[in-house]
Amino acid sequence: MQTLSINNKQKLQLSPLNIPERLLLGPGPSNAHPTVLQAMNTRPVGHLDPAFLATMDEIQSLLRYVWQTENQMTIAVSGTGTAAMEATIANAVEPGDVVLVGVAGYFGNRLVDMAGRYGAEVKTINKPWGQVFTIEEIRQAVKTHRPAILALVHAETSTGARQPLAGVGKLCREFGCLLLVDTVTSLGGLPIFLDEWGVDLAYSCSQKGLSCSPGASPFTMSQRAMKKLQQRKTKVANWYLDINLLGKYWGKERVYHHTAPINLYYGLREALRLLAEEGIENSWQRHQQNVDYLWERLEELGLTMHVERHFRLPTLTTVRIPEGVDGKAIARKLLDEYGIEIGGGLGELAGKVWRIGLMGFNSRRESVDRLVDALKKVLP
Numbered sequence: 001m002q003t004l005s006i007n008n009k010q011k012l013q014l015s016p017l018n019i020p021e022r023l024l025l026g027p028g029p030s031n032a033h034p035t036v037l038q039a040m041n042t043r044p045v046g047h048l049d050p051a052f053l054a055t056m057d058e059i060q061s062l063l064r065y066v067w068q069t070e071n072q073m074t075i076a077v078s079g080t081g082t083a084a085m086e087a088t089i090a091n092a093v094e095p096g097d098v099v100l101v102g103v104a105g106y107f108g109n110r111l112v113d114m115a116g117r118y119g120a121e122v123k124t125i126n127k128p129w130g131q132v133f134t135i136e137e138i139r140q141a142v143k144t145h146r147p148a149i150l151a152l153v154h155a156e157t158s159t160g161a162r163q164p165l166a167g168v169g170k171l172c173r174e175f176g177c178l179l180l181v182d183t184v185t186s187l188g189g190l191p192i193f194l195d196e197w198g199v200d201l202a203y204s205c206s207q208k209g210l211s212c213s214p215g216a217s218p219f220t221m222s223q224r225a226m227k228k229l230q231q232r233k234t235k236v237a238n239w240y241l242d243i244n245l246l247g248k249y250w251g252k253e254r255v256y257h258h259t260a261p262i263n264l265y266y267g268l269r270e271a272l273r274l275l276a277e278e279g280i281e282n283s284w285q286r287h288q289q290n291v292d293y294l295w296e297r298l299e300e301l302g303l304t305m306h307v308e309r310h311f312r313l314p315t316l317t318t319v320r321i322p323e324g325v326d327g328k329a330i331a332r333k334l335l336d337e338y339g340i341e342i343g344g345g346l347g348e349l350a351g352k353v354w355r356i357g358l359m360g361f362n363s364r365r366e367s368v369d370r371l372v373d374a375l376k377k378v379l380p
Ligand SMILES: *Cc1c(COP(=O)(O)O)cnc(C)c1O
Pocket: 028, 080, 081, 082, 083, 085, 107, 153, 155, 156, 157, 158, 182, 184, 185, 205, 214
């Protein structure tokens, strides 16, 4: 134990860092794979070291694989999913652009806020939290608003609903707009075919379906989106996230832009390698099988899922808190007594649901068993 004087009023008692072990079954982060943590323990090299540049190239190829895309501009953004989200908006949106956002949860609202800050004229279509848009509803809205960009959340983590995307890309081409999709809670955990679906801009994070720690976030854009970027009349209003500049570090030129968080990139590279080793389709299947098992076990306890089965995410389940039960107190008990983290509701669903994540490394039968056994003991 060490005593540190911060100033003459405050003293700090410090022992070496000691964080309890947790099973992270909330909306994220989820536990990193042990092999990934080991990789992150590797000594850092310089951010322009040939060995590191080769690692970056591997990250790019592996990201194309897990996203099922051939997009040249596929990189990791140094920051969490929100930074990749901001990179997407900052580069895609020019002041005055009409951006149409599908809002059926917290992250749809965040896209609205962000696009507005970059000068977009934002329009929305809305659904109650837990529902999704039909292709006809999307078509009507695109027809009415004629946006430059249509933005949808594939996996709305605040509600547990999966927005179907088949046919949307085709619609966007018909109306000459770009399709932007948040895949933060879907990448690695459920089928995504970016090119086949005609998605032009997408981003994700490292700490949910990819089994890594937070801080290095996937980002990709299509040739169509690149063209819009190249034709901009105004500079991208965010220096750190400007793809013109970042592209020179990730591309052939290898120009210094910022110091990459070296160890996080090691982790992301290893996480993606593990996914490739498993096979992306196998990972999707594993997520679905384990969540089917979760739903079955929760129903046995008499609990009800919030989202209609057909539109539920395999990565995140919203469970209705039974009448008269203190949801927060139950979650706290799970954490304190069983070392298991689950999430509470956000926004419209605050106090109404728990959010249970089975993402990446945590999507295992034994995670479900541990949670359900603990729930049996803590539920009244
Ligand atoms: C988690 C999440 C984000 C934000 O990612 P961070 O890594 O928390 O910054 C964005 N969109 C969705 C749908 C998310 O679930």
